[in-house]
Amino acid sequence: IDNKPHGIYSVDLTEDGDDIVPTEINAGRFFTMSYLLAKTSAEVDKPRGNMPLIYLKLGNDLEVPDGATMNILPSNFYWFRHVDCPAILKKVIYNGKRRN
Structure with missing residues (x-):
């Protein structure tokens, strides 16, 4: 994961079954x-x-x-x-x- 992301992206901070976050990063779209x-x-x-x-x-x-x-x-x-x-x-x- 980039330390200095830029542009359009969203991050899902829901924990998975092992309490790991983020579970999903969607880049490049609204x-x-x-x-x-x-x-x-x-x-x-x-x-x-x-x-x-x-x-x-x-x-x-x-x-x-x-x-x-x-x-x-x-x-x-x-x-x-x-x-x-x-x-x-x-x-x-x-x-x-x-x-x-």
């Missing part, structure tokens, strides 16, 4: 969370969270959205998913106030 993060970034107007858009812009020499690169999205948004149903994005309100 995955389900890419869509969920991109959709959330559109909902809260934070284009820096949309990695497919950023890669498209980089590949076409277009301006990349400026802004934070870590912890971009508010913590009060949750995705609910099930294998046989579409994913649903919900904003959670705490004590009548939004928590960011």
Whole structure:
């Protein structure tokens, strides 16, 4: 495994039967969370969270959205998913106030 990976990849940190992690590394493709993060970034107007858009812009020499690169999205948004149903994005309100 490369000590300094770069590009698009996902890592499955589920332990196998011998408590060994990671169990899987998927390199070179976007995955389900890419869509969920991109959709959330559109909902809260934070284009820096949309990695497919950023890669498209980089590949076409277009301006990349400026802004934070870590912890971009508010913590009060949750995705609910099930294998046989579409994913649903919900904003959670705490004590009548939004928590960011």
